[in-house]
Amino acid sequence: MARSIRLDAVLVQAVIAGALSFAHLHDLAAAAGQDGWKAWAYPVSVDLLLVAAWRRMRTNAENRDAWLWFAIALIASLGANVATAGLLDLHNVPPWLRILVAGWPALAFLGGTLLAHAPAPAPAPAPTDPPYVESAPDLTVEREADPAPELPPAEPVSEDVPPEPAPATPAVPVPPALLDHARKIANAHRAQTGAPIDPETLRSRLGVPAALADSIALQLA
Incomplete structure (x- = not known):
């Protein structure tokens, strides 16, 4: 009950103060040459600018x-x-x-426009706690050593008979036509010099890569 009486008293006081201020602003505007509806608009403009500024101050101090x-x-x-x-x-x-009263509408319009379009303060982001992750206990696992692989028994090597060398095979395949042509060049070289043709000379005569010349010389030997 006491709370409602207190609120009523505050409202009555606000209404009385607003009415007196409204009347004083109207009388001053009328005395400054603003007659008719313009004199009544001045107190409305002043009070609205006051309220708008107060609301903006409460939003962003x-x-x-x-x-x-x-x-x-x-x-x-x-x-x-x-x-x-x-x-x-x-x-x-x-x-x-009179100059101040006449210039008030432009000043009030500027203030109301700036207050209406003032950027609102950005809300501060709410702090977020990182998710709790339970740490795994430290575990020490001892691993048994793998057994050594068994090696196959070594084959006996005969000391009397040396191993036969594997037959050499050409590393690069040689076309038959190229091999016949190379054989003719080798025969001509042997007839002229009395010595077999070497791979370098064969390569320069045929104009082939070194690997292919080595393979041809291996087959001509």
């Missing part, structure tokens, strides 16, 4: 622009209340006050 426009709207509201308290002759308003 580090926004300096919101603090600046809140101070400007508060000075405009306080100035109107003080000026209508008898310190200013509302029937003979000075020119500088």
Whole structure:
């Protein structure tokens, strides 16, 4: 019950203060030459700028622009209340006050636009704990040594009879036509020099690679 009475008192106080400030702003605007509906629009503009700046300050307390426009709207509201308290002759308003009242709509429009399009602060990412992974216990496994492979028994080598050499086979296959041509060149070389032709000479005569010349010389031997 006490809580509801307290809330009602706060609301009544806010309504009374807002109505008085609204009336003072209207009277000052009317005295500065803003008649008709324009005089009623001035207090609405000041109060809306004040509320918009306050909401932006609550959203982002580090926004300096919101603090600046809140101070400007508060000075405009306080100035109107003080000026209508008898310190200013509302029937003979000075020119500088008329200039301020006439320039207020552009200033309020600029402030409202900047506050409406101010970027919202990015939310800080929530800290995430790394997943808990249970470490495996240290295990020492002793492995038995593999048995040594058994070697096959060595074959007896006869000391009297030397092993027969394996027949040499050409490393590179030789076409029969090329082999016949090489045999003719070798025979001619033997008839001229009396010595068999060597692989280097055979390679230069035939114009073939060294491996192919070696294979031909092996077959001609």
